[in-house]
Amino acid sequence: QKEVEQNSGPLSVPEGAIASLNCTYSDRGSQSFFWYRQYSGKSPELIMFIYSNGDKEDGRFTAQLNKASQYVSLLIRDSQPSDSATYLCAVRSISSGSARQLTFGSGTQLTVLP
């Protein structure tokens, strides 16, 4: 079983719609959760992080965390063509030892259609 799983997509939504990206993780000791955006040919860019159950909002982005279900999601409201990218979920857990490195999912490719 992969440690961090995401649907690879592609996920297509029309401009102005809500895009919903999902991520599940296997380690119950996971402490903090990150969403990165990666445009084609570019490096990953941190857009949100969350560590408490519930919702966290930042502009058009909302991260949602449910530790009981081991599930984290990212909602993008009023999607724009410029949001078209691959979205990577990353998890940091205490079981990764003192290093506590991030473990990444394989990403979901999002396309926002004009």
Place this chain on the structure above:
Amino acid sequence: DTAVSQTPKYLVTQMGNDKSIKCEQNLGHDTMYWYKQDSKKFLKIMFSYNNKELIINETVPNRFSPKSPDKAHLNLHINSLELGDSAVYFCASSPKPRDTNYGYTFGSGTRLTVV
């Protein structure tokens, strides 16, 4: 000023050659990482150094050797390159390993193509 810079950005080389990738960060972070991203966008940790000390050494062929001369620099040397080494290699940094609420800052990546 670029926060995490990698050189070179592109590297095309023949099988069997030895090559190095360099990384420098000016963020004052203590921890640096090398990740490999395959064609399916999967990012896999290779190595991590905290203040010049190796703290993560994943199952990577010993043809790959990291070196950190100081906490602002982390280099990756690859011996006897193979076709399967073709990928994008990302350097990243973070403040401290135990700062769980900090993500990484990534460099721009080095696209390695072995022919």
